[in-house]
Amino acid sequence: MSSQSAVSVPLEYSPSIQLIPVSALPRPPVSVVVPCYDESDGIPPLLERLEAMVPLGWEFVFVDDGSRDATFSTLLGAVRSRPWMRVVRHGTNLGLGAAMRTGFAHARAPIVCTMDSDCTYLPERLPELVRLVEQGADIATASPWHPDSMATQAGRIRSKLSRTVSRLYKSVIGQDVHTFTCLCRAYRREVVERTPFRATGFAAVTELMLRGILSGCSVRELPMEIGVRRFGKSKLKIGEAILSHVGLLIVTAVVLSARRARRRIGLP
Ligand SMILES: Nc1nc2c(ncn2[C@@H]2O[C@H](COP(=O)(O)OP(=O)(O)O)[C@@H](O)[C@H]2O)c(=O)[nH]1
Numbered sequence: 197m198s199s200q201s202a203v204s205v206p207l208e209y210s211p212s213i214q215l216i217p218v219s220a221l222p223r224p225p226v227s228v229v230v231p232c233y234d235e236s237d238g239i240p241p242l243l244e245r246l247e248a249m250v251p252l253g254w255e256f257v258f259v260d261d262g263s264r265d266a267t268f269s270t271l272l273g274a275v276r277s278r279p280w281m282r283v284v285r286h287g288t289n290l291g292l293g294a295a296m297r298t299g300f301a302h303a304r305a306p307i308v309c310t311m312d313s314d315c316t317y318l319p320e321r322l323p324e325l326v327r328l329v330e331q332g333a334d335i336a337t338a339s340p341w342h343p344d345s346m347a348t349q350a351g352r353i354r355s356k357l358s359r360t361v362s363r364l365y366k367s368v369i370g371q372d373v374h375t376f377t378c379l380c381r382a383y384r385r386e387v388v389e390r391t392p393f394r395a396t397g398f399a400a401v402t403e404l405m406l407r408g409i410l411s412g413c414s415v416r417e418l419p420m421e422i423g424v425r426r427f428g429k430s431k432l433k434i435g436e437a438i439l440s441h442v443g444l445l446i447v448t449a450v451v452l453s454a455r456r457a458r459r460r461i462g463l464p
Pocket residue numbers: 230231232233234235259260261289290291292295311312313314316379429430431432
């Protein structure tokens with residue numbers, strides 16, 4: 197892995213808001229970054245579920261990405277009585293990748309997770325992903341496309357797209373990883389610190405995984421079903437996602453062929 201720091205914070209963000217000053221908080225064992233964009237209806241049920249995880253002593257860093265609805269005020273109202281919550285805000289919508297970078301810059305724990313705010317993956321299963329990292333994995337990902345995963349309930353076109361691109365990545369990268377598109381993950385802290393990723397949108401999730409693998413990170417998968425979104429709407433733009441994946445596939449194939457060519461002529 198390169199020693200270059202990947203965490204560059206977008207200019208337009210507010211410092212983290214929390215009940216107790218961050219300097220007075222003990223370092224948590226796990227930080228969970230929760231990117232949110234126009235998710236006001238889903239935040240209260242999400243918080244209710246996270247409340248049950250408070251005994252774990254984890255911190256949850258919510259990144260509101262310039263939401264146009266009441267997401268930010270809902271988060272602000274919630275943080276007043278929840279010391280395990282921190283809230284960061286982009287003044288305008290900068291995209292999922294930018295929100296991940298901001299969240300990583302605020303995460304303090306040795307293991308850093310990301311999760312969807314719409315609970316399509318069960319937050320209660322995050323400890324299983326964390327355990328895989330504790331057991332030695334650099335990246336642990338929920339994996340709906342793993343052969344042991346139950347049938348998925350997500351929309352048909354989106355599922356097909358996600359499954360197809362993951363198959364393509366698997367064959368290009370040549371490793372036994374089945375899902376490259378899932379935000380529900382745990383990382384060893386050094387991975388998010390040292391793996392630069394540039395995508396601003398959803399492609400960032402895949403880019404981080406690919407760059408991690410290319411720099412030697414080990415990946416473990418946890419077979420997991422995708423649930424149905426019960427609040428708000430999906431923010432995924434299918435056309436944009438296809439273009440980003442085509443770009444990432446081409447770049448990955450080129451990087452790997454260049455590596456093979458160098459090896460063939462005896463270069464390191
Ligand atoms: N911060 C931020 N979060 C986003 C953005 N777009 C989506 N998200 C969040 O990323 C997660 C996954 O997005 P979602 O719309 O559910 O995508 P889907 O699961 O592929 O349909 C959710 O928690 C969203 O709120 C964005 O532009 N900025």
